[in-house]
Amino acid sequence: MTDFDGKFTDFRALLHPFNRRRFLQGAGTAAGAAAIGISTTSAPAHADDKVLNLLSWPGHGDPAFVKPFEDKYGCKVVAKEYVGGEPMLALMNQSPPGSFDVVLADAEYIHMLQESNFIDKLDPSDYPLKDYWPEFQHFPLHWVGNDLYSVMIRFGYLGIAYRTDMVSDSDVQSYKALWDDKLKGKVGFFDWYLPTMGCLSLYNGNKSPYDIPSDAFDKLKDTLFSLHPQASGFYSMADQFSMLTNGTAAVIPGIGDWVVLLLQKSGVPISATVPREGGIQWTESMSIVSSSTKKDLAKAFIQYASSPEGQARSAILPAYWASIPNKKGWDVLNKEHPDDAKALRLTYDARNVMDEYKDGKIAIRQTPIQQSIEDWNDAWSEFKSM
Amino acid sequence: MAFWAIPPILWQFAFFVVPLGFLVAMTFWSVRSFRLTPDMTLANWMFILKAGFFRSAYIYTFKLALLTALIASLSAFPAAYTLAFRLQPRTRRFLIFMLVVPFFTSYPVRIYSTQIFFSPEGIINAMIAPLGLGPVSVLDTPTGTVVGYLVLTLPLVLLLQTFALMNTPRDLIEAAHNLGCGRFRTILTVIVPTARVGLVLAATFAFVLSFGDYVAPLYLGGSNPPTLSILIADQVKSGNNWPRASVVAVTMILTLIVVMTAMLALAYGGRKKGRG
Incomplete structure (x- = not known):
């Protein structure tokens, strides 16, 4: 099969x-x-x-x-x-x-x-x-x-969704795994700036991932841009399901159970986790x-x-x-x-x-507070076309 | 007869010229809290033309469309030659019919089925694995996008080339042969120049269709990197920025006008001299 x-x-x-x-x-x-x-x-x-x-x-x-x-x-x-x-x-x-x-x-x-x-x-x-x-x-x-x-x-919570036959649970305990050499060309992205940039902002140590000053925003852009060599593609909502199913993407940050649970039910070897730097609540x-x-x-x-x-x-x-x-x-x-x-x-x-909510690892997803939505969107457009 | 020329002209005016005027006007509008506002600002043009992501997408899209036109033209030619000159009329009619069949199915559906062919555990990799080859990864790469462009353009290029070659006067070819001209030299010096208009037209169609396509770069190329058509969608999606999207669209239209003009010059240029 x-x-x-x-x-x-x-x-x-x-x-x-x-x-x-x-x-x-x-x-x-x-x-x-x-x-x-x-x-x-x-x-x-x-x-x-x-x-x-x-x-x-x-x-x-x-x-x-x-x-x-x-x-x-x-x-x-x-x-x-x-x-x-x-x-x-x-x-x-x-x-x-x-x-x-x-x-x-x-x-x-x-x-x-x-x-x-x-x-x-x-x-x-x-x-x-x-x-x-x-x-x-x-x-x-x-x-x-x-x-x-x-x-x-x-x-739901957003962290990292990953193929369990390509990545182990211990690998994805930190967002750092996204830069791993073995995931080059295998990191997929949900084509929406907000969830991914929120998770990366948590990785950068911003406790309020969407409420960050301009220097932290510049750093966030650098973090995002440095991920580009790892990118497999930028997916629509539906394409995330198929690209994780067929293995074109081994991991996708900024998503979670909402994608994974249905795929698990159909037998796809997949799981989702909230890394130690935290996750985003949608x-x-x-x-x-x-x-x-x-x-x-x-x-x-x-x-x-x-x-x-x-x-x-x-x-x-x-x-x-x-x-x-x-x-x-x-x-x-x-x-x-x-x-x-x-x-x-x-x-x-x-x-x-x-229980996860009570652990304090979950930040609520918000639109950017110190920058405009446009600033974040433009960074995302730049990231995609690098 | 002149009367019957009016409806299509009216149609084109209502559904192409008027929306085009609207599109150009919209490039000067602004967006305030997600709402389109008529305006006279150059800000959208300044932003897009200065944006690094626009420049990258423009160069990438142009290169891929050009590559598709070249691949489609070169790879279709031997088949078109065979169809036009080597086959019995009945076989030729059947094969031409078969070339039209892909158009029975909508293009996005064909692209989705191509996605299944090229997925990591898909049909192609399953077929080449026993030969010790692969796996090849095509999805989410520029190759994937070009494959999609070829799914769109190759049957059309092949058809147009076949019709162009079929219209080459046989007596010219026979005369070349009688004068001792070899097959390849006949192709290069007699057939290609005679069928030039059709061949250039076929390549132009391949370029135009690929340059504006949205489906292949999204579903086979994974928007990685985005083409101009994806940039249009992104601008709308990310903040209802129809004016910026319109700027991208207008630059695409201008590019296609320049390309078409150049290709028409290539198709028809020097004809009088050549014939004279």
Whole structure:
């Protein structure tokens, strides 16, 4: 049996790799794409009362997750998908009002959405926050003062994902392994500046990896650039799955369980670790879009996603798995899918994801604080083209 | 008849000239908190033209497209020659049909299947391993990108070359042979000059298509390093920077205009003199 007989084609189907928007950006059609890009963002179904329009990372409109909600409310969840926080902000900025009812975003973008008045203040008593792990009941990036703007749905840790047949667990206890001679041309990258540069910032000893002065930023750029000879390629979300499966990439920094768990389930020899310098936490949370005309339905959807059942289903979303903050969701998962709960380390009888959180090795992912997003993005562009 | 020429002209105007004007205008716009704002700034041009990553991507893309045009033209020629001169008409028709078949499948799908062929434990390495060869690593390298470009361009170049050679007057070739000209000399001094327009056109198509392709450098080249088309996508992805992306696109269009002009001069230049 070989590694290309169907396993990763499944993931591609799930993750919609043939993103029309991106293909349209090919130079041959650049002129047309420029026009299309700012005119097709309205969802034609947004006026329909029986449709909930969700803006999210890939896979959150999957029937495996939304079906019980659709059945209960007699509606259809239509998801518009993006990869990366900046494309999400672009879609929010350019879409006609009313295009989306719920936005699923990473915590670091919630303040930007709030400052631009794109999302509504929420009533904390509408959501089961008291069932959440205490660490996540008042997650700072979701609150502005005493006001809640977003409800956490999922989270995970980012460190290094690696092929266990090419690299040993002891090799990757430090990010230093990325520069190892035997990994020359084998280090893959998720093509988004934020997670990788965050991990490398931790490697450089920055305790707050995104809040660094200019000299530390210059040093971070040097660290990043010195990795270029090791690079195999810069991958889309879907391509990470296939390149780790077929072995073109032996390690990818800045990712974690969200890529690894599904591949493990398909028999790929792969694992993920948080090196001793630390890891980055990613979070996904849901907010009600201010211009929505279906706010009751939007609230009901977030209530479902944060409920024990919604949480358990979201943890094992077919597109990519994640940890969940609701303890009652852990209970449902342990009861209905004990093996999956174990793989996700969402169990009570062994070391679990909350223990890692308590170890203090995890930094929350943020957008750059002392530099602009553009500065970090430009460094990433420079890195790619070296 | 003139009336029937109007619809395609209108079509081109509406869907090429107007968007092109919009594209050029957008190079002067600015982006404020991820929102496009009409403006008259040269900042995007200054930034892109000064950026090291733009220069690297430009040189890399140009080199790879040129290499593809050369490889496609040289490797297709013997096959085109055989198709045009050596085969029975029925066999030739069948093979020409077979050359069109790849276009039945969408190009991104063909590239994905190529990815499977070239993966480390893929079909190619499985085939050459028993011969004691390999493994070859092609994915995420410039070679991978060129392989993808050839998947796109080779059938087209072969078709265009075949048609060009088929239009070479047979009596010229026979006259050359009758005058004692050898086969290779006939090719170089009679066939190639006569079919020059078609051959140059085929190479130009290979260059143009490769220069703007987004799929092969992404899925076979692993964006390592990025080509100009990937740079366009990156600029949009990283901060909704359509104006900067438009600058890259306009420089690509300008480059292709220059290349096309040069190639047309090569195709048609000196013809009168040659014939006279």
